[in-house]
Amino acid sequence: MAETMTCYERVEAAWNLKQADRVPVAPMVIYILPYLAGLSFRDMVEDPERLAQAAIDHQDLVGDFIHPVLTMLDHQAILPNSTWDQVSIHWRIWEHFPPRGNIPSAVFSEDMIADYDAILEDGFAAVLFSRKVNPAVFEREVRDWLHYGFEYPRVFWQAWDRFVRETGRCLQMGARASIPFDALIHYRTFPLIAEDIVERPEKVKRACERLGRYEITTAMARCMVAGAGHIPGAEKIFLGNGLGAPPYVSPAVFNEFVYPFLKMQVDLAVLRGFMVHVHLDGNLTLVLETLAHIADGLPRGRVMLDFEKTDMRKAKEVLGDRVCIYGNVPGALLVYGTPQEVDLYCRDLIEACAGGGGFILGSECEVPWDAKPDNVRAVLAAAEKYGRYGHPNRRVHPTW
């Protein structure tokens, strides 16, 4: 059936809780595309044109929008950036992809922030000068730091601008930012943050407030470099939460230490015209009532909640008339399942969530690099097969 809307229009309609021509679909294909194209990690970092070309060559796996493999950009930064900077995670897998063995990471092993008072009084620069930072982080030459800090982002976004123009798809985001408690887990380690919320909760909150403002403000500036207002989707900030949600932390901790600063960040960005894609790993079913207030006081259609393991039926029930929801075909199904199983899973998900609009069919988190391409194609096909609005023969939900 002919498409009657552009990808961008379709996605915007969903964010605004309106029915598009069909359910938008965008399994989060990130590393699978360069993997299929045979790129090494070094290729991905050093040649954004080849990275974007890999996505163009495999656009049959791309839905209405694409994640522009933003880790390739963020990871090169010297300044702290979404906890994917050189300090908190240091990939050394240059010549091959996928990695052979675990990716070396500071997460869970070193407390990069040893003293909240020092961070608040003297600043995060102390972390950059900590002896716990892997010395390999600083092996680069000054010209490399200058390139990756100031020139590389423009080269990177030129490549993705070409992707958008050649494929008609839009960008999933123009920048990423961390929800501060989640970032603090990376810098502090899980055992210590668990101690902190009991022994020094006010210091944790002060650090979250400071880090939250830094992350969201710099993300807004990075969106402008990406082409916000000119390239479809570049006005969206991907606000990511990996570990700062149930089941990794309790609902009480989420409500006290995570949500208030998440809401602060969302408000800061939306009130300046940006849109916020809140990516929530974990299972948020127990805190949906809290999340129901995420868009309070804001213009409609500027916030989307992206769920990994959350019960989507319950999410639709609690959030359906407030914010767009996005998710959540399991990664394991995409790797180990069959196209038929994926098709049935998507059919049920669309049936449960798409009524009235406000739903985008996607994957749990990212599509694993070793997912079966036919399974990804099955997700895209399901949106067309089951997600047509206004076509009685294709309806599956009795209320559509």
Added chain:
Amino acid sequence: MGREEEEKLLEEVAARLNPPSEKELNEIIAKWLFGENADKMLEHAPWSFILVKLMWVKGEEPWRS
């Protein structure tokens, strides 16, 4: 619906965006990097940055060992 509508959407986005100014951005980055010293670091930039030696974590400075 189509490209024209998409252009209209983009124009609406461009019109409502109020990104941080360079001054705001510098202040927020300085606050995160230099804490309570941010204002003075900016006031005396760029030469204030030779003082980053002071940012070593207390007790872990290489000149102590």
